[in-house]
Amino acid sequence: MLTKIVRTVANQLILFIVIFGLYVIVHGHITPGGGFQGGAVVVSGIVMLLVAFSSQELKKLLRERVLSIVESSGAVIFIGLAFAGIGTVFFYNLLVGTPIFGRVPAIGPGPGDIWTGGVIPLMNFAVGLKVIAGLSAVVLALALFSGGEEVEE
Amino acid sequence: MAALITHSPILIIVIPLLAAFLTPLIGMTSRKARNVLVVVSLVFVAFLVFALARDISINGIHVYTLGATSPDLSIPTGFMVPVRIILEVDGMSVFFGIIWAIVSLAAAIYSLSHIASETGQNRFFTLLLLMVTGGFGMMFTGDLFNLFVFLEIASIAGAALIAFRTKFADTQEGGFKYIVVSAIASLMVLFAIGLLYAQYNSLNIAYLAQVIQYTTLDKIALGLFLIAFAMKTGMVPLHLWFPDAYSVAPASITGMLVITSHACMYAAFRICFTLYGGVINAPVVGWIIIIFGLLTMFVGVTMAVFQKDVMRFMSYHAISQLGYMWVGVGVGLAVLGNPGLLATYGRDAMSGGIFHILNHALYKPLLFFTGGALFHYTGTRDLTKMGGLAHKMKWTTILYIIGTLSISGIPPLNGFSSKILIYESVYQFNPILTITGIIVSILTLASFTKAFHSAFMGAELPEYKEVKEVPRSMIIGMVILAAGIVFVTLFPSLIVDWIIHPAADALIDPGPYISAVTGAIP
């Protein structure tokens, strides 16, 4: 628990950090970044909250059970998307040519097109979900541990 | 069915992964449904492995290219080299796959009631299934980087499972030692992969095997690969972490960890025989492996006689048995460049070593499971506190006897068939190896007799009045492995002809493995 200044600033700043993290996740297939990097950015915001507020308060916000569900469903979505191509080959990019993320990028230098990549942006979402939930659970658990509290299932 | 077989290499890896992440979701609603999911997915995987093994014995190596328009399109049109993630399954891979399928199924069934009193069971089964994924991935992958990734998946899941019973202090220590050792070993593997990638700009094992030159950097990479994987298998003098980690894990996990160490052994064989197959300085590497193997056999068993903790004692025996495999395959490697000697005894020595892997994978998890059964009600691993348990635990006693006779190489059990194959072939290479092997075998019998006497024999002790036979699912898990032992005992030649010789031939001649990915060798 730090001073009021830190808490107020953290309160305002978390929004921007989350938006930046989501930006990195969404643009993962055309710019540097992706699910893990964006998720890590979001979790860095959660670490900031953890420093500004106490781990007890954050524990009420992020429930263990919810984090567990989000993490597992992120992984299940990822594997499900990979399974979707099993008619051809596992991991086959079956969205290429369809209106959803289906455009083929032009060869050579050019501005990035967000509607490319097929299932890759969707997989980035799934990985982002998993990383946000998983890493915040790790960070929260470590904070609660060092506070001397046991984490229950 | 044909489509199922075509996709089976990836399905075998992915179905446990999918089940792993479905487990916490389903486990929240119903415990029974979760158990059914775990067991059914592993049964299905085992079925796929056997179907794949049958298909490989008929149609040869399976190549599966992820994300391509067709599974066998390993080199896309317009490319000279394989670029995608490729799974490649040959006789050797599928041999280890069969072992892993049987043992992981038995371990999962055994765990159902072994950890029934612990908290966090959903996590336990998630990690168990992730470990299964990691093991299958290591065995089936066709490129070095995925080998590293799956090695890490298996190690992380394994370490978390070792430390699963957090109420004991020693489990945390054992898990920590395991994860430190695995992290360093796998980082060295990654370093060696980097050394190879720097020179040949590829990660595919088959392609690298075709272009490898055996430069100075390649030799350094070979040393790093070999010793890092040897450390993960528990080769003396790098075995020090091995009993620490294995003795504290839940017994079902210890049984599975034995097979992850076999998977690392597979990786070491794959590196030596396939990746460096054409260029390796076979006598030198072979002798390095043989000398370490002899040390492993002897130090492992002498340390085991000394132990008083039942799981620790069995862990040292696992180390000592690993020595037989290293010696058998090492002799094969040492004469790899000499076709005459290879035909006389080299191939038999390798078959013996590989056959011993199968036997060890059946009886060692069985013995660990009986050790866990002893722990289940007595609550101690200390042999000095045990006694007279045969009065209460009849099934466990019988299964322990089967395992003991098998590990000590008492005819007619399966341990004897592989040991005689090793002894007879290795004798022609160097008699000292056989003599050491027989001494180690005698000491093994002696120490297991000692443990049997102190745990099971004697009058019924007053402090164990309430002990009863372990729950049914634990018995089923052990009986699966015991049935495997009985089958291999009765039909050794059948097993050798069907799965051991194809595995040994896949190691001796890397040609088919290479040409399955890169096409015909130019």
Added chain:
Amino acid sequence: MTFILGSGYAFWNPLIWIIVFMLVMVLVYFFRRRGQKAYKKGTDQARIFLCGEEVPEAGERHIRVGNIYWGFFETLKEYYNLILRPHTGVINDYILWFVAVTAISVLILLIAGLAK
């Protein structure tokens, strides 16, 4: 006969072994049948006899693991002192062994390469 595991010098057939073992068991049973008939369970005949001394309790008369093979360990005392020295239980030492063995193996490989 697919059950034979031939390896050059000898062969191994578990079925023959099991049949011989069965025959031996039958013989053993036959000789056992010819033994003393007067033995009865539940009488004083079945009690433990210890030179007339009082028989200790179950926990007392079980030979614990520490006492088994005492002579073996006494003979090999020096070997065990030597072999127990590396087993320190300290994680740092484990890694030291790893680095040392890796260095030695790489050196051997490099020197063997030079000699060629």
Added chain:
Amino acid sequence: MMEYIPLDFPFLAAALLVGISFYIIIFKKNLIKLIMGIAMLAAGVNLFLVSLGYRAGGTAPIYTDVPEGPMVMSVPQALTLTSIVINVAVLALMLTMVIRIYRHTGSLDSEKSRRLKG
């Protein structure tokens, strides 16, 4: 000034990192320091990997408004990223175990946390 730095400078740095981290892992008995050593070892290996793909004067391997010229190789970067992700998991696991060890034994000394030996 950039072009005067020899190309194998990153490799020397990686070797230095690996050497220092092995020194830490072998000789520092504090478990937290040991974990730091492993993190440094991972950093050294990652630096080695990522500098394998470096091409002098190359741009980032992304096709959004790049100038003409060579690109650095993207495969080692993907490998490094994967390795970083794995190391996050490994380090988190190690830290939780060390916290538990500390709670059970009240010490972070690796000489003192050795119930398992022999």
